[in-house]
Amino acid sequence: MDAMEAIFTRRSVRKYTEEPVSEKEVETLLRAAMAAPSARNWRPWHFATIDERAKLEEIAEFHQYGKMAKDAPLAIAVLADESIEPTKEYNLQNCSAAIENMLLAAHALGLGAVWLGINPREQRMEGVRTMLGLPEDITPVAIVVVGRPAEKKERADRYDPKRVHRNKWEGRRED
Numbered sequence: 001m002d003a004m005e006a007i008f009t010r011r012s013v014r015k016y017t018e019e020p021v022s023e024k025e026v027e028t029l030l031r032a033a034m035a036a037p038s039a040r041n042w043r044p045w046h047f048a049t050i051d052e053r054a055k056l057e058e059i060a061e062f063h064q065y066g067k068m069a070k071d072a073p074l075a076i077a078v079l080a081d082e083s084i085e086p087t088k089e090y091n092l093q094n095c096s097a098a099i100e101n102m103l104l105a106a107h108a109l110g111l112g113a114v115w116l117g118i119n120p121r122e123q124r125m126e127g128v129r130t131m132l133g134l135p136e137d138i139t140p141v142a143i144v145v146v147g148r149p150a151e152k153k154e155r156a157d158r159y160d161p162k163r164v165h166r167n168k169w170e171g172r173r174e175d
């Protein structure tokens, strides 16, 4: 699958078969994540792979919109390392770039994935901290749930020319 095809056909997948994600596929997802751009190339991220059923069930418990995790073979927590990026200013952007790369790579591999928002919701961040035993200077950003798709999602065309401004703010435009 080429890059444009992957971008335009990626959708969130929340239903999975029981088949596991292979070690090789996990490594490809992590390589894609770590290929992302980051401010000053600091790469201030860590990734925790989660395939223990009890922990996948724990995600479903502390995350209201993460119920799919309990039936998924894999989740990957994306963590920002505050000790690497001393300003901490761009940590969310850096990690978000890695997350999107991972979602696109999952799709290109024929896997299905969904981004679960964690940061800045305190209760969800605490859930991840407790589950993984994180130190203070590691900030949970998101969890990506991954599996083999058991649902088919249609391509979505969301291009909206009214949201495009040329050389200056052109105002909010009506249909």
Ligand SMILES: Cc1cc2nc3c(=O)[nH]c(=O)nc-3n(C[C@H](O)[C@H](O)[C@H](O)COP(=O)(O)O)c2cc1C
Pocket (backbone or CB within 6 Å): 010, 011, 012, 013, 014, 065, 066, 114, 115, 116, 117, 118, 153, 156
């Ligand atoms: C910051 C962020 C947080 C999200 N959190 C959740 C979530 O908690 N649970 C979920 O099922 N989907 C979550 N999503 C996925 C969005 O619901 C999804 O991307 C959006 O509805 C568009 O659908 P698509 O991904 O199929 O194109 C999140 C996406 C982003 C970018």
